[in-house]
Amino acid sequence: xxxxxIVPVTAFAQNCSIVWDDDSMDAVLIDAGGEPxxxxxxxxxxxxxxxxxxxxHGHLDHIGAVGTLAKAYAVPVIGPQKEDQFxxxxxxxxxxNYGFPVPEPVHIDQWLEGGEILKLGNYAFEVRYTPGHTPxxxxxxxxxxxxxxxxxxxxxxxxxxxxxxxxxxxTLIDSIKTQLFTLPDDTQFISGHGAISSIGQEKQFxxxxxxxxx
Numbered sequence: 289x290x291x292x293x294i295v296p297v298t299a300f301a302q303n304c305s306i307v308w309d310d311d312s313m314d315a316v317l318i319d320a321g322g323e324p325x326x327x328x329x330x331x332x333x334x335x336x337x338x339x340x341x342x343x344x345h346g347h348l349d350h351i352g353a354v355g356t357l358a359k360a361y362a363v364p365v366i367g368p369q370k371e372d373q374f375x376x377x378x379x380x381x382x383x384x385n386y387g388f389p390v391p392e393p394v395h396i397d398q399w400l401e402g403g404e405i406l407k408l409g410n411y412a413f414e415v416r417y418t419p420g421h422t423p424x425x426x427x428x429x430x431x432x433x434x435x436x437x438x439x440x441x442x443x444x445x446x447x448x449x450x451x452x453x454x455x456x457x458x459t460l461i462d463s464i465k466t467q468l469f470t471l472p473d474d475t476q477f478i479s480g481h482g483a484i485s486s487i488g489q490e491k492q493f494x495x496x497x498x499x500x501x502x
Contacts, residue, residue, distance in 0.1 A: 298322035302349040308336045309409025322352035343367040344439025345425040346375025355392025364397035372424025416467040420460025421448030436477040444485035
């Protein structure tokens, strides 16, 4: 069975997901955004073996702990798409500006383009390229479990901000329509912040995108 524990991190309450296959106990962390000691303790408590760190996009609250954890576990850093390189490179400066602890720099081992299949134990995850919130944003979809990790593209009742550098509202809406709303309505998704929802729920009730599925 594929399992997931959500660990909120940073003052932005970013949902870091520890995802693992309970047959192999192999795990990945999706968007390890900060508080590396807290995440390491959660990993120890679960007894899982971290094999990789996956990133949806380069904002500080999604990658702040990645550098430290990549060293601690000696694992590859995968994602996002290469257009987010400037966010990754500016991590330390952005953290200083926000008054956050300055983290270890992040080095990406594999940039993603969309269409790749990532593996974790017995499970496959499709990568979908979803720019708009940032130019290099990606999401991860596990068809076998019908669950999606949306980062900051889509939330329960809301969508990602587009007022950051190289954000674009029309591009974000297009990503939601073509990459998320084409998934089954009963697909559950875990976003970067807030509660779990479903694609069908957001198609019908999300005020930013309801009626925009066509």
